[in-house]
Amino acid sequence: MRDQIFSQENDLVDFTFDAQVADVFDDMVRRSVPGYQSMIEMIGLCVKSYGQDNANYYDLGASTGATSIALSVNNPHNNNRIIAIDNSPSMVKKCQHNLAKKIDNANVICADINTIEITNAAIVVLNLTLQFIAPKARQALINSIYQGLNQGGILIVSEKIHFNNAHKQQLMTDLHLDFKRANGYSELEIAAKRQSIENILITDDKKNHFERFKKAGFNASSCHFQCLNFASFLAVK
Numbered sequence: 001m002r003d004q005i006f007s008q009e010n011d012l013v014d015f016t017f018d019a020q021v022a023d024v025f026d027d028m029v030r031r032s033v034p035g036y037q038s039m040i041e042m043i044g045l046c047v048k049s050y051g052q053d054n055a056n057y058y059d060l061g062a063s064t065g066a067t068s069i070a071l072s073v074n075n076p077h078n079n080n081r082i083i084a085i086d087n088s089p090s091m092v093k094k095c096q097h098n099l100a101k102k103i104d105n106a107n108v109i110c111a112d113i114n115t116i117e118i119t120n121a122a123i124v125v126l127n128l129t130l131q132f133i134a135p136k137a138r139q140a141l142i143n144s145i146y147q148g149l150n151q152g153g154i155l156i157v158s159e160k161i162h163f164n165n166a167h168k169q170q171l172m173t174d175l176h177l178d179f180k181r182a183n184g185y186s187e188l189e190i191a192a193k194r195q196s197i198e199n200i201l202i203t204d205d206k207k208n209h210f211e212r213f214k215k216a217g218f219n220a221s222s223c224h225f226q227c228l229n230f231a232s233f234l235a236v237k
Ligand SMILES: C[S@@+](CC[C@H](N)C(=O)[O-])C[C@H]1O[C@@H](n2cnc3c(N)ncnc32)[C@H](O)[C@@H]1O
Pocket: 017, 029, 060, 061, 062, 063, 064, 065, 066, 067, 085, 086, 087, 088, 091, 111, 112, 113, 114, 126, 127, 128, 129, 132, 133
């Protein structure tokens, strides 16, 4: 279904992942996040190289389940369980519906990822989710993921990022706006969504991400994908 949530002038409220957003999420994310499809494909590549037999794969902030599907269809390993978690009941419902058609080894759980325990994990993915976690809670979440990963396991984090160089920040922001215009969003929709989401989606820069991985204990991390102001990081335990 096409995303037209911000197409009419309405009183602005903070963005939430409610039923209205869940209904249009697949269209919204593809028209708003440059490189989204490639991000998902990279997750598929990583499962081939870093998956492990007899281990869990976690999709944290699963939304409608695109990451879980990539983890499953590209997985050459044996005896794996995909654990998809989201705290939005509307997203969980969509995710359950989408995964039921394609995957027989998934658990879809409605929970706050700040409170769950990660166990026996070969792969944990936070695809466009960490940016919605309160900044002061982010290190604790990455620490607990590190604790739950098996040796050689990986964490993949994809995020909107900012740049401390003002010129680069402006350049990337302008190109991102052009990307949205090219995908059919009007100036009204772009401005309204930005206002609605600005207190909810808090970006880090690349250095913040690398420092957080290191502090948690990851001995290697790199940025393996970037498209404008969106980047994916791979951290190996
Ligand atoms: C941008 S979407 C993620 C997209 C999805 N990972 C993908 O690859 O298509 C962010 C998701 O994180 C979920 N979320 C935000 N905070 C959360 C939390 N504390 N616990 C669980 N899910 C959370 C939201 O409900 C939303 O579905």
